[in-house]
Amino acid sequence: MALLDVQDLVIDIPVGGGVLHAVNEVSFAVERGETLAIVGESGSGKSLTSLAVMDLLPRVARRRAARLSFDGTDLLTIPERQMRKLRGSRMAMIFQEPMTSLNPAYTIGNQLSEALRCHEDVSAEAARARAIELLERVGIAGAGRRLLQYPHQLSGGLRQRVMIAMALMCKPDLIIADEPTTALDVTIQAQILRLLAELKKELNMAMILITHDLGVVARVADKVAVMYAGALVERGSARAVFKAPSHPYTRGLLNCIPVPGRTAPGAPLGAIRGQVPNLIGRLQGCAFRNRCDFAAPECAGDIHVEAVSPGHDVRCVRLEAQNRAVA
């Protein structure tokens, strides 16, 4: 049984002009010890999807699903009190903005210890020892001294390491990292990613990595789910998706990346024409069809999920046309 099983997740947000269908029937599963990367551009619903798993959606958002279970526990019917016990202890989250994700009024040590002590009945000294151990593990020198510092005294990279250490305080089974490196310098990005990958392996955690950076996905993900305009358009093993991208959007994304040696200097990079559609009101058909080179009349109808190969699905009715064009 999968550690996390999400089926037909829907997130609606009532807005002035109707209902914003932020996430539409998204399904995926994460096994123990596995890394799933959810890829998509801003507004594709990838962050909301992760917040929905943690039950941390903004109050106005409405969440529905055919199934949402974590290690056999049904998260849809679980009372808030029970959910709170899972949050932070068995599933933890790392956010995009290390600069603003730590409370400016409390020391690092206070915020780290709290993460453990709100779930486990341990002494202040034990929590402190665990905090020092984890700060050292995430590569922070002088951990004992750091515990007494406030967030504003730390750089962005250090703060993100603190966030990672905080997420690990209770040894979670699942860690959700929502664009953990987006706000950091490129050199720091690589370090943080390597650290996350190592820790994941070391602690046998499952990880959901939310990103818009396909380079990141290629390095650390076992499985990939590509989201576009609130829908999951393609999913499969990272190897399969990179080898045979089968949704026009995924192909478009991959074409945007320059490849050293293959992309000539000065050559124009691939771009996807057009704009992301408005998600307010009733949606019908493929959301990508107004930007797609393979669009046909049937793209406005119901879109079924097609299997490209075992474990590799794509939400596109023009698979054959695409294959002919490539061949």
Added chain:
Amino acid sequence: MLAYTMQRLIVALSVAFTVSVVAFFLLHLSGDIAISIAGPEASPAQVEVVRHQFGLDRPLLVQYLDWLWKAVRFDFGDSFYFRDTVVSLIASRIGVTLTLGAISLLLSLVVAVPLGVLAAVYNGTIIDRLALSFSVIGQAIPTFCLGLGLIIVFSVTLRWLPVSGASSWKHYILPSIALGWYAVPAVMRLSRNGMLEVLSADYIRTARAKGLAPGVVIFKHALRNAIIPVVALAAVQFGFMLGGSIVIEAVFSMHGLGYLAWEAIARNDFPVVQAVVLILATIYVALTFLADVANAFLDPRIRLA
């Protein structure tokens, strides 16, 4: 922290100095003091005698420096009207005003901060709207109207509390409510807006993601940050209350500093007026300074900058 405190202290002292200049010269702008003291029937010769007797014939700067030098040693001279020194007059009155101000401030904070937090946590619901309506109504009622209303209901009709005076703790209940009421809307709105802003901050989401209980998220993580601007406002409000207590002390016949100021103004008792203005302003400046220091304790970004 020390550098910050020193910097705030220098600012406070320069404000206090400015206030002393204003308090001194304002009275000299209101006309010839010697004529006011001597009275309307005095002959020019008598006015000249008074002018010399009170040292009013000296250059203004000399008079100011003389007054300031005595003021810093708490010597404000004698009252023109009361047979007493200004200092002992003020000493006998200041207790009532400070007690009234402190109780009123405490009362308004105890009501306004929780109400603001509640309104923010239940933002957009009926609770929020009730709290906001309450603050609008609060702002619309003048202090003296509320004071008279309270007297009519609780003292005259129900006979639960005394009408006027300041001789027991019971005497402080109605005036404190009337005076404290004045600060509630502003403090409530600031607490509410501060909380609303903080509750949507990333670190609150982090706190929730840790699995903390809502109470811990709201009181430990949100309120601590939202309260920082409220501290500064509370100091300002306390200053306003000391000033506003002139009205309340008159309504409830409490013999405090405000009442003394009112009596002194009505009788051209300049040394008393000057001293009261200077003392109230200095308390105000001192409070602002204390609020700055308190904020440094609450916000490590100020303390450790």
